[in-house]
Each structure stands twice: as C-alpha cells, then as structure tokens.
Amino acid sequence: MAIVKMKKLRVMAMAAQRDALLRELLRLGCVEISEPAGKLSDPAWAALLRRDASQLAQTKNEQGEAGAALAALKRYGGTKDGLFIQRRAVSETEFLSDETLESSRAVSGKINGYLQEISRLQGEENRLLSRKAGLEPWVPLDMPLELGGTEHAVFRLGVFPGAADTAAIRAELADAAAELYEISADKQQRCCLLAAHRAEEEKALEILRPHGFSVTVFQGVTGTAAQNVQALDGALAENRKQRQEAEAAIAALAPERDRLRLYADRLSAEAAEDLNTERLLTDGTIVFFEGWAPAENLAEVQALLDAKGCAWEAEDPAEEDIPDVPVRLKNNWFTKPLNMVTEMYSLPAYNNVDPNPLMAPFFILFYGIMMADMGYGILMFLAGTIVSKKYRPKGTMGHMMGLLQLCGVSTFFWGALTGGFFGDFLTQVVKLTTGGDFALPALFTPLNDTLMILVGAMALGMVQIVTGMAVSFIRKLKAGQVLDAVFEEVTWWIVFIGIGLMAAGVTNLVLYAGLALIVIGPLVTGQGFGKIMGIFGSLYNHVTGYFGDILSYARLMALMLAGSVIAQVFNTLGAIPGNILIFLVISLAGNALNFALNLLGCYVHDLRLQCLEYFGKFYEDGGKPFRPLAMETKYVDITK
Structure with missing residues (x-):
C-alpha cells in the first residue's frame, strides 16, 4: 500500500472539442485539472490566452432549485431520508441522458413554481393579518371608518398609551365643545373616538396631545371595522385554501423524488464540469490545461486524448512540483477504512509514506483493547455490516462503517480474552434465573490483572513507537x-x-x-x-x-478498566431487586449508555495515540487531496 504515483499532464485541444473532451474526462474520473493562476500572472501567457467561460452560475442556481424541491417534498410530501440515504443504481447512460435531465428539470421547475406561490401567499397572509390586527380594536365602534364628521362636528379616531386615565382626560375636555369615547383598551393602548365641534377641534387636540394622543387614519377603508374584519377573514380563508392546494400539488409529486435525486447528482456533475471549464485557457481556437493523473491510469488517459486529437505530454513531477502534487492513497480492504483517520488529521506529503498500512494494525488492536467486550463487538460488527450492505455509503461514512466492522472484530476478540459480554451480564442472568454461579472463561480480567494490563499496554506502546522510529530511520537513509x-x-x-x-x-x-x-x-x-x-x-x-x-499508552488499560467497571455497576444495580425484567431494563439502558460513551471515547483516545505519539516519529503531513473531474454522487450509484 502506498501513495499513488502521479503524472503531470499538459494538454492542448481544439476549442470545438472542449465540451466533448470534458464530458469524457468526467466519465473517466481520473484527471485533475489545475488552476492556471501562475500562467495568467505571466505577461507572455496573459497576452495569448484567457480563462474560458462556463455556465457555472446557472448550474449553481439550478442546484439550489433542485435542493429546494427535494426539501419541499420532504416537508409537504412526507418523504423521509432516514439516518442514511438509500442509494439506487442507475446506468451511466440514464445518468447522462439529456431526456432525463430535461424531464427532471421540468419537475423541479414545477415544484419551485408552487413554492413561489406558497411564498407569495404567505406574504399576503402576513399582510392581511397585520391589517386585521390593526382593525380589531375598533370592532366595537359601530361607525363607518371613512366618516370624518358632519357639517358642524368632526370625528377623530386615536389612541392613548395603555396607562392613560381617560376619565381624567374627559374631565379636562369640559372646557371645550368635545367628547371622548373609549372604544377598547388593553395594556399597550386605549382606542378612543373624539367628537368635537369643528371650531373647537384644535383646542381639544391641544388638551389631548400632552396625554400621548395619536390620531389614527385608515386610508382607503370604507365601512365599519367589524365589516372589514369579516372581509379580511374571508380573504384569509381563501388564502389558506390556495396554500393548501399548492402544498397538496407538491405532495402529489412525491413519487418524483428519485427523479429529483438523480437530477441533483447530475447537476453536481455539471457543476464540476463547469468549474473545470473555467480552469482552461483559451484563445478562442484552442484550449490548454495542465493537470494530474495517476500513473496507473495513464493508458486510459492516453487513449482518450489521442481519440480526441489532443496534443499532450505526461511527465513525472519535478522536485519543485512536489508541494503541488495531489495525493491519493491506494489501500486494500483492511487499510482503506483508515482513510477516515488520515484525512481527519491531514494527508501525507507526496514524497512521504502512506500511513494507513502502518497505522491500521495498531489502531484496530488498540480500539479492541480499550473496548474489550464481546457484546459490544458484535453490535459494532453488525451495525457496520448492515449499513454497508443496505445503504452502500461512500466517502467518510463508508470508511466509518468499514472501520466499525474491523474494530468490532478486535473488540470481540479482546472481550473473549477478558470474559466480558456486556460486562458480567450472563453471570447476573444465570444467578437471577437459576441461583447458580456462572462466569465466562477468561485469560485475564481488567479488575484482577490491572498491573499486568498496564505493563502490556506500555509494551505495545513501545512497539508502536519503535515502529515509527524504524520508518523514520529508513526514510532518512533513503534521503542520505x-x-x-x-x-x-x-x-x-x-x-x-x-x-x-x-x-x-x-x-x-x-x-x-x-x-x-x-x-x-x-x-x-x-x-x-x-x-x-x-x-x-x-x-x-x-x-x-x-x-x-x-x-x-496507559490509557489502553484505563479505558478497558473503566468500560468493564461501568458495565458491571449497571448490571449489579439491575440485579438488586431480584427481578429479571427490572434487571434487563436497567442493564440494557446502562450498557447502551456505556457503549455510546466508549464508542466515542475509545475512538478519540485511539486517534490521539496515532496522531501524537506515533505520527510524530515519522509523519510529514500537508498533502493536497486528489480531486479529479468525476461524477461524485450523493443519491445514486452509477453503473457502467
């Protein structure tokens, strides 16, 4: 297992071949096109070539619409994703079909049209509710709101602060030809009607102004407040009906979810193609790019480039290129899950060593030592196997499930050596049901052989440290x-x-x-x-x-001991009432908590041992991940 050897590519093709070339590179999935920043900063290149244009902005917009459509189906159509996405297999022909693309785009557009209608109706509903809230305090007033007065009298609607004393204010109005009527009141405001002789209006308002009186005007409103509120209720009911119809129309499109998922993945591939289009240099007649390809795939790349009539060359990276060479790790089934750990820490430099084969035996062994329980090991292996078989996760999640399986086997093995099965679960079950004594055979136990386990843990640590030193020794000799x-x-x-x-x-x-x-x-x-x-x-x-x-490395002993003791404590607590059903409830709940804590705790401590104690002896990080132009999918698996 090693870091994949890369070849530096330089490719020149006719501009008319651009789209077809990129589409074939997308299907091939093993060429990374580099950013041309250095070339554009060179005046000689800048005078000849420019970045090519693409439809990336439009594709990103369509991606957003596809995501919104899927979210709408989840919200209104009752579709559930679950913890893991159920991938379905599609042929490459179907995935790249223009007919599939257009039909899926139509579904996405239809759902987004309904979403826009729902958004418009929601805005309209908010506006209607705001108008209704402004009218409701005036419902008790049996007078048209547009009525401003008569030939000799004037009517003014207005509000006082909630703390205002309208009785005292009314008494102050005794000197003016005016009367104040309270229509409604709450903690925030008091709604009132001022009726005054036209000649006394200004005098009355001068009396009211110090009390915080503010005139209220309803522009364009006719009829009483009650009539307007009734009309608004009808408009709100119609609004909600239209929204429900739009939501039902989206729900009716729930069977199209798989089509939309395929569309979303297709758009991801289109976006990757458009992004790489902008990395090309062109003068309108030809296109040029530099990039990287694995040496093991060079024959496929050569066949494609020759078929497209490209002028190209491939060479090994020079010493000054090393920091820019992308890194891909080539691992087998045993070491590949450790990519999760390596990528979380940092990829190795291109001229360094692949840490996965050096780390995998130690990581899996140490995890099993810390967890050390047959029951937990079985759960881990089953969970990893079921998820991998049913959902076929990729990337980090796929690596996690593979690592869970391997660590589950190690956990079961060390649990068999220590006699742990959910702690002393079987011992307590036999004692509660038959009254007899029973214990699983064990080579050693965490409680009785703590010192031996501590010494053994540090001895294993010594082995790992010496291994790291040996790798460093070999690398230094090769470097002279x-x-x-x-x-x-x-x-x-x-x-x-x-x-x-x-x-x-x-x-x-x-x-x-x-x-x-x-x-x-x-x-x-x-x-x-x-x-x-x-x-x-x-x-x-x-x-x-x-x-x-x-x-x-004493933490290996500490976590083994802690996990074993916690499991036994919960089993003992469950056994105190002497009832098997109560025991099962308490024991399973306690072991579930212990399992969850140890699952994360053992991973964190194992990761620390690898990244600090082990990698520090030989590892040089800083590698850039290899990101080829490829059809990366979230919802489907493409079969060729």
Whole structure:
C-alpha cells in the first residue's frame, strides 16, 4: 500500500472539442485539472490566452432549485431520508441522458413554481393579518371608518398609551365643545373616538396631545371595522385554501423524488464540469490545461486524448512540483477504512509514506483493547455490516462503517480474552434465573490483572513507537541523512535495549554505549556552542518525549478498566431487586449508555495515540487531496 504515483499532464485541444473532451474526462474520473493562476500572472501567457467561460452560475442556481424541491417534498410530501440515504443504481447512460435531465428539470421547475406561490401567499397572509390586527380594536365602534364628521362636528379616531386615565382626560375636555369615547383598551393602548365641534377641534387636540394622543387614519377603508374584519377573514380563508392546494400539488409529486435525486447528482456533475471549464485557457481556437493523473491510469488517459486529437505530454513531477502534487492513497480492504483517520488529521506529503498500512494494525488492536467486550463487538460488527450492505455509503461514512466492522472484530476478540459480554451480564442472568454461579472463561480480567494490563499496554506502546522510529530511520537513509538516522534512532534503540538488559541484570555496557552516543551525536552534528547545548537538549527532549509517549499508552488499560467497571455497576444495580425484567431494563439502558460513551471515547483516545505519539516519529503531513473531474454522487450509484 502506498501513495499513488502521479503524472503531470499538459494538454492542448481544439476549442470545438472542449465540451466533448470534458464530458469524457468526467466519465473517466481520473484527471485533475489545475488552476492556471501562475500562467495568467505571466505577461507572455496573459497576452495569448484567457480563462474560458462556463455556465457555472446557472448550474449553481439550478442546484439550489433542485435542493429546494427535494426539501419541499420532504416537508409537504412526507418523504423521509432516514439516518442514511438509500442509494439506487442507475446506468451511466440514464445518468447522462439529456431526456432525463430535461424531464427532471421540468419537475423541479414545477415544484419551485408552487413554492413561489406558497411564498407569495404567505406574504399576503402576513399582510392581511397585520391589517386585521390593526382593525380589531375598533370592532366595537359601530361607525363607518371613512366618516370624518358632519357639517358642524368632526370625528377623530386615536389612541392613548395603555396607562392613560381617560376619565381624567374627559374631565379636562369640559372646557371645550368635545367628547371622548373609549372604544377598547388593553395594556399597550386605549382606542378612543373624539367628537368635537369643528371650531373647537384644535383646542381639544391641544388638551389631548400632552396625554400621548395619536390620531389614527385608515386610508382607503370604507365601512365599519367589524365589516372589514369579516372581509379580511374571508380573504384569509381563501388564502389558506390556495396554500393548501399548492402544498397538496407538491405532495402529489412525491413519487418524483428519485427523479429529483438523480437530477441533483447530475447537476453536481455539471457543476464540476463547469468549474473545470473555467480552469482552461483559451484563445478562442484552442484550449490548454495542465493537470494530474495517476500513473496507473495513464493508458486510459492516453487513449482518450489521442481519440480526441489532443496534443499532450505526461511527465513525472519535478522536485519543485512536489508541494503541488495531489495525493491519493491506494489501500486494500483492511487499510482503506483508515482513510477516515488520515484525512481527519491531514494527508501525507507526496514524497512521504502512506500511513494507513502502518497505522491500521495498531489502531484496530488498540480500539479492541480499550473496548474489550464481546457484546459490544458484535453490535459494532453488525451495525457496520448492515449499513454497508443496505445503504452502500461512500466517502467518510463508508470508511466509518468499514472501520466499525474491523474494530468490532478486535473488540470481540479482546472481550473473549477478558470474559466480558456486556460486562458480567450472563453471570447476573444465570444467578437471577437459576441461583447458580456462572462466569465466562477468561485469560485475564481488567479488575484482577490491572498491573499486568498496564505493563502490556506500555509494551505495545513501545512497539508502536519503535515502529515509527524504524520508518523514520529508513526514510532518512533513503534521503542520505545517515548521521541523523544513527544519532536519532539507532542511539535510542541502544538506550532502550540497554535499559532492558540492565533491568534484567544482564549487563550495563549497552546502556553506557547508548549514553555515549547521546553525547557524541550533538558533538558531531552541532556547531560551536550548540554542540554543548545540543547534548542537554537532546537528552531532555528525548527522555521526556519517548518516555512520556510510552506512559500515554496507559490509557489502553484505563479505558478497558473503566468500560468493564461501568458495565458491571449497571448490571449489579439491575440485579438488586431480584427481578429479571427490572434487571434487563436497567442493564440494557446502562450498557447502551456505556457503549455510546466508549464508542466515542475509545475512538478519540485511539486517534490521539496515532496522531501524537506515533505520527510524530515519522509523519510529514500537508498533502493536497486528489480531486479529479468525476461524477461524485450523493443519491445514486452509477453503473457502467
């Protein structure tokens, strides 16, 4: 297993062949077209070529409409996605069919038309409700709202703050030819009608103004408030009817969900094609691009480019190209699920090593040690297998299910060694049902052999650390860094062996030789005063580093012990009442909680051991993921 070797491509084709070439590259799915930023910054290139144009904005808009249509079917049509998407298989011909595209676009347009109508009706409903809310306080007033007065009298509608004392205000109006009538009141406002002689209107308003009186005018409204509210209720009922009809029309299109899902995936492919179109350089007659392709796929790429009449060349990346070379990891069924861990941390640099084969045995082994329960292992394996078979997830979710299966096997194995099946579940069941004693056979148990497990955990940690050092040693030798390899890795291997021999009482000479190399190393590789400081720095950094890392592996014992104890505590609590049904309820609930906590906790601690203690010895990250122009789908599986 290794990092896939890449070839740097330079391709030139006739502009008329652009769309057909990109479509075939999309189907091939193994060529990444690079951004031409460097070329455009060169005046010589900028004078000749420019970026090509595409319909990416329109495609993105159609993607948004397709997503809105699917969301509408979920909301109004009762379609459910579930935790995992059920992929269906479609042929490549159907996926790329223009007829399928147009019919799906029509369905999406129809649903989005209904959504626009629903949105318009919702806005109209809000407007009607706002008008109704403004009229409702005036319903008790049996007077047309447009009536402003008579020949000698004037009528003014207005509101006071809710705390206003209308009785006192009415008394103040005694000096004016006016009367104040309270129509309705609540905590926020008091709605009133002012009736005054036309000659006394200004005087009455001057009296009311200090009390916060604000005149209310209903523009374009005729009839009483009650009549208008009744009309608005009718309009609201009609509005809701039309909305229900639009929602029902969307619900009736629920059977078209699979067509829309295919359409959404097709648009994703179209967007990828349009995005790569904008990476091409053109003068209107020819198109040019640079990119990357796996060396193992070069024959397919060559056949395609030759068939399209392209001028092209492929070469190995130069040393200065290394930071820009995209990285693809080539793994088998055992190591591929670890892509999830590697991608979460960071891909390796192109000239580094693939960490998955080096990490997979340790990650899976350590996870099983920390979880160590046959029942939990069975659940993990079944969950991973069922989801993988039924839903065929891809990407991170697919890797997660594969990793869950492998870690489930490891968990079951270590559970068999420690005699754990949901803790001591079977022991308690037998005791409650028959009164007898029963225990699964165990090679060792977390509670009785804690010290042995601790020593074993640190020994496994030592093995992993030495493995990381060995990888670093080999890489340094290949790079010609012989002295660094000797004084960094070999020196400390001798120290480790010397400590072991001294502890066994065999000899101290090997340890002394290792200590001598610690002193010699900085003297040989350092310069000036740095030679002396290098001795102390090397000693301090390596002692605290290596031995601190080894102590970190004590977490293997700690999590094994914690998981076992928590499971047994819940089983014991469930067994106290002496009723098998109560026991099952408490035990299953407690084990479910313990399982969920350990499922995440063991992953986090295992990840820490790999990324900090292990990767720190040899790993160089910073790789760019290989993102070829390809048909990446979310809802369907394409069969050729």
